[in-house]
Amino acid sequence: MNNKAAIKYGFLAPSVLLLLAVIAYPIGHAVYLALHDITFFNINAANKPFVGLANFKEIFQNEMFLNALFNTLKLVGIALAAELILGLALALLFNYRFRGRGILVTLMLVSTILSPIVIALMWRYMLNFETGIINHVLSGIGLQRVAWLADPTLAFISAVISEVWWTTPFVFVVVLAGLQSIPVEVNEAALVDGCTTWQTFIHVTLPLLRPIIRVVILIRGADLIKTFDVIYGLTNGGPGNATEVLPVWLFKRGFTDFDLSTTATGSLVLLGITLLLAIGFLRKTREQE
Amino acid sequence: MVQNGGNSVSKSHKRVSKFLNWMRPLVAVIVTLIWIFPILWVVMSAFKAPQDIFVKETKWVFEPTLQNFRVVLQESNFLDHLMNSLTIALLSVAVSLTVGIFAAYSIARFFKQNGEPLLLGMLSLRIIPAIVFALPFYLLFQKYDITDSIVSVVLTHLTFNVPFAIWMLSGFIGEVPVELEEAAMVDGCSFARALYRVTLPLAMPGVMVTTFFLFVFSWNDLLYPLVLTLNKAVPLTVYVTTFVQQRAILWGPMCAAATVIVLPPAIFALTMHRHIIRGLTAGALK
Numbered sequence: 001m002n003n004k005a006a007i008k009y010g011f012l013a014p015s016v017l018l019l020l021a022v023i024a025y026p027i028g029h030a031v032y033l034a035l036h037d038i039t040f041f042n043i044n045a046a047n048k049p050f051v052g053l054a055n056f057k058e059i060f061q062n063e064m065f066l067n068a069l070f071n072t073l074k075l076v077g078i079a080l081a082a083e084l085i086l087g088l089a090l091a092l093l094f095n096y097r098f099r100g101r102g103i104l105v106t107l108m109l110v111s112t113i114l115s116p117i118v119i120a121l122m123w124r125y126m127l128n129f130e131t132g133i134i135n136h137v138l139s140g141i142g143l144q145r146v147a148w149l150a151d152p153t154l155a156f157i158s159a160v161i162s163e164v165w166w167t168t169p170f171v172f173v174v175v176l177a178g179l180q181s182i183p184v185e186v187n188e189a190a191l192v193d194g195c196t197t198w199q200t201f202i203h204v205t206l207p208l209l210r211p212i213i214r215v216v217i218l219i220r221g222a223d224l225i226k227t228f229d230v231i232y233g234l235t236n237g238g239p240g241n242a243t244e245v246l247p248v249w250l251f252k253r254g255f256t257d258f259d260l261s262t263t264a265t266g267s268l269v270l271l272g273i274t275l276l277l278a279i280g281f282l283r284k285t286r287e288q289e
Numbered sequence: 290m291v292q293n294g295g296n297s298v299s300k301s302h303k304r305v306s307k308f309l310n311w312m313r314p315l316v317a318v319i320v321t322l323i324w325i326f327p328i329l330w331v332v333m334s335a336f337k338a339p340q341d342i343f344v345k346e347t348k349w350v351f352e353p354t355l356q357n358f359r360v361v362l363q364e365s366n367f368l369d370h371l372m373n374s375l376t377i378a379l380l381s382v383a384v385s386l387t388v389g390i391f392a393a394y395s396i397a398r399f400f401k402q403n404g405e406p407l408l409l410g411m412l413s414l415r416i417i418p419a420i421v422f423a424l425p426f427y428l429l430f431q432k433y434d435i436t437d438s439i440v441s442v443v444l445t446h447l448t449f450n451v452p453f454a455i456w457m458l459s460g461f462i463g464e465v466p467v468e469l470e471e472a473a474m475v476d477g478c479s480f481a482r483a484l485y486r487v488t489l490p491l492a493m494p495g496v497m498v499t500t501f502f503l504f505v506f507s508w509n510d511l512l513y514p515l516v517l518t519l520n521k522a523v524p525l526t527v528y529v530t531t532f533v534q535q536r537a538i539l540w541g542p543m544c545a546a547a548t549v550i551v552l553p554p555a556i557f558a559l560t561m562h563r564h565i566i567r568g569l570t571a572g573a574l575k
Contacts, residue, residue: 008400
């Protein structure tokens with residue numbers, strides 16, 4: 001059977017149907033849950049009360065929700081900045097062909113294939129006040145031991161460190177590829193024209209890297225908003241609610257409290273914010289062109 | 290290339306260059322060692338007896354022991370969880386690849402103008418947080434009483450693996466020259482046959498890279514099995530969280546479990562690391 005149109009759509013059909021089933025259906029159900037007043041008690045009732053957008057109004061007055069939302073945005077902002085700076089620095093360091101570079105890059109990438117829950121537990125072990133190696137090193141060089149996971153601010157920083165440690169190599173490799181696609185002559189021309197190395201970097205290299213950095217921001221930003229595993233394994237939102245990001249809060253609301261409407265509403269708000277940020281970012285960068 | 294007028298600039302710049310070129314590999318090695326230290330540390334701790342772990346000062350010299358591994362492998366259903374993780378990952382990969390290769394072929398070959406938005410759409414599906422899907426899936430599977438099963442987890446994994454497979458594979462298939470397929474079809478092959486005989490073998494490195502990522506995404510996933518499984522289909526990721534309960538934190542066995550969990554993806558990666566780096570960068574550079 002060689003009919004082009006049949007192949008064209010026939011090959012595509014299984015995927016489309018599958019995606020409709022596993023993506024469109026749950027989102028539809030989530031919307032349904034968000035628009036009705038559903039709790040654990042009336043879940044099997046026939047007619048659940050339709051409440052329109054009341055759940056959305058209510059959730060924005062929920063202090064814990066707002067706290068979780070704020071934590072999420074904080075995490076994204078700080079971690080993303082850290083990953084970009086670190087990744088860029090690493091890429092610049094490695095942007096020179098030397099023997100064994102490939103092996104080093106591969107070793108750096110190992111952290112990216114680990115399960116985030118394993119990484120969270122790993123850092124939880126290392127940051128342990130009594131037995132963790134980080135504090136052992138600190139006290140070894142004469143500094144005080146730090147309550148990494150007991151202090152709210154430090155716990156947040158620990159979460160950022162764990163997340164950044166895990167995913168910066170990805171940023172690093174992508175930026176490195178971008179750097180290597182810049183012809184050497186471009187840098188040399190700038191240097192001949194009298195620019196210092198720093199000036200060359202700011203005015204020549206960075207602008208050329210902009211497309212790549214844009215992609216990285218989009219991908220990593222979207223991933224960071226979704227962060228669940230690392231926080232769940234490291235602090236489970238604690239101490240108190242200091243590291244409770246939105247996915248963690250939603251998980252607790254949905255699967256510990258069985259507050260279905262709130263969870264669905266919150267999830268959709270999370271999705272909405274992600275989309276808004278993504279579209280806003282794309283629009284802004286398109287204007288710059 | 291540098292003219293006389295710029296001589297002094299180029300000389301000092303050359304000196305700085307030479308110094309940097311000597312320092313760079315050294316710093317790179319140091320940075321890499323520091324970066325992967327946590328992994329080495331956990332693996333080392335896996336071989337430590339409890340008295341060497343629960344100490345106030347790190348013991349660098351200790352007698353290695355296999356007791357943590359014994360606890361992990363014998364005293365619990367570790368092998369069951371391992372099989373669960375493996376089954377889930379392999380099934381998820383199989384379905385995603387099968388469905389994805391066909392869709393990717395169609396997009397790469399027949400959607401020349403409209404290909405971009407479709408692929409962007411696939412990519413944007415990644416943006417949806419898993420928690421959005423988790424609750425509806427749980428309610429649905431609970432209705433049919435299949436929550437604690439391999440199938441339910443595999444279905445949830447398709448939400449991220451199928452779009453990713455389509456996105457990645459269409460790039461790799463696109464790199465195979467159409468002429469080769471056309472030549473095969475002139476010789477009498479159908480589209481499907483040409484895909485199987487010509488395109489796939491040539492796109493095999495890309496397919497392997499995609500397989501690797503699909504496998505790792507499934508293997509490392511926590512949220513869906515955490516929500517869905519109870520005791521029959523519990524994979525390793527959920528299992529490892531049980532080592533850090535409220536009262537007793539079993540660091541030794543946890544490190545041992547972590548070491549074992551990391552092995553399959555690590556081995557998979559080592560056998561194809563060059564392809565992986567190419568796949569990572571090719572995707573982003575587009």
